[in-house]
Amino acid sequence: MEWADDLAASVSGPQVVNDSKTPSGTVHVGSLRGPVILDVIARALRAAGRETMFLYGVDDLDPMDAQALLTPDAVEREMGRPLAHVPDQAGDGHASYARHHAGLFIETFARLGIHPDRYYWMSEHYAAGDMDPYIRVALDRAALVREIYRRVANVRHPDTWHPVSVICETCGRVGTTIVTNWDGERVFYECRPDLVEWAHGCGTSGWTSPFGGRAKLPWNLEWAAQWSLFGVTIEPNGKDLATAGGSRDRSEAIAREVFEREPPLNFPYEFLNIGGRKMSTSKGRGASAQQMVEVVPPEQLRLLFLRPKPNQAIEFDPDGTDAIPRLFDEFDRLAAATAGKPVKGELPPGFAAVFRYSLVDPAADAAAEAARFRPAFGHLAVLTQVPGVDVAATMRAEKGSGLDTRETEILDERIRSAGAWLAAYAPESARLVVRHDALPDAAADLGLPQRQFLAALADRIAGGAPSGGEAWQAAIFEVAGSMGTQPRGAFEALYQAFLGRPNGPRAGWLLASLEPAFVVGRLREAAASGTLAAGEDATEEAG
């Protein structure tokens, strides 16, 4: 956790931490890395005794450019209009498209324990006139802005270009307008049909005031203006913006030269890759934040983003791997270590801080949280697949005492996660499938004592099956004992006969969940199959 604490130690005076986002649509899991980093920085600053304001902005005056998220009839009408002015497509009561999508990600933040002191909406600040001084300076210094774009980003705008976008008085679009003149109070603008490919302006042109919400600054200037307006001192950003000549460079130059203020401390961070590739909603399941939150609970998701240094890309490949179970295991290991319990292996420096920052509630008693009973995810994933198992009771037995309210919550949360993981991500090897169709091939490899055990067990229960897992388990031990079979071998034989694998969940409960007639039949089949295969290699080969 050194990166956040080091940052906190390196600054002095009150701090304003800020980030903002355009609410254009779905949020990817990776998008949560920024907010989590921001939240951790804010927590670290406060822990270091720095007065800290945590701001999160919604750039809702940005133009609508995501055609795919509009209903077909709305595309021609809404593309290019400010997101705050586009009606909510979902029709679920939000005032606008922007409010709907911003609402979704704010909800996600809250679930992750990320609570900015204030959310601000740029449409409101423009409307209130807060941005007017910056618009005026930008227009007065238009030549300087053009020079900066040329010098820093190698972007050449025409000499008539002015750094402001008017919201067209006729069609309401902001993405299609260009300002070509400024007389000190009014700008001359054109709403061009062909300025951008994704939206078509209406052709209006004329003089108008750019103040009071009638116009917005382009992104790089708006960003720099936000720093001045809110007094931002620290603002992390993704690597995409940190590239040479990219957004950050432009905005920093504009902040210094146009608005004459030192830009905030930068803190660039890497992305989250899914399976070694950039994540994409279209290329695979689980890329959306909402989906991932279904499977990975908040504290484990925070850990995923916290644990690596921000300048390192995170490789996360949940599909068909044990990446998610391992995330739980790592969390539990940190918890155990924080609680002072012995753990296997080495611990990262500052492991207790990593654990503490992973908690949803910043005010939580980390020591008490660390000491709580947490069922191993992998074990739960197995148990939940066996019909008839009372998972809660099993867990109480494992803990050795009753679960408290919080521990029950954790258990329920993990049961839900395990179900979602098995349904969407788990490798085949994690899924338990009773082979109802046919005797698994692997049963042919069973040794003679094991086959004899299966036959004896079949005889033992043919007259009447035990009722319940406990009784089944007892019967297995009893028969194994009477045959002189090691329990290990007995259990392996059962797993091979029913699951086609050498191990499995507690056998008694597994068998109790099956039809007794099927169990007897399968036991005899497995015992006989072995007999036939004895001394006959061909059977194995053919299997």
Added chain:
RNA sequence: GGGCCCGUAGCUCAGCGGCAGAGCAGGGGACUUUUAAUCCUCGUGUCCUGGGUUCGAAUCCCAGCGGGCCCUCCA
């Protein structure tokens, strides 16, 4: 073309000047009732390559090679 990040065990990664490490996976073993639990045990891998600095380099410097992402709203 430019920027940033990463190349260490099968996988994920720590170590960042002083005898190559951990977790997971895998192998072996223990356990007559938490048998995918728990416990014990097993790691020589061109630390991407080639130079350089140094008594000493996985670690610092230079040059390559390979991979990833970005440079347009995006994290």
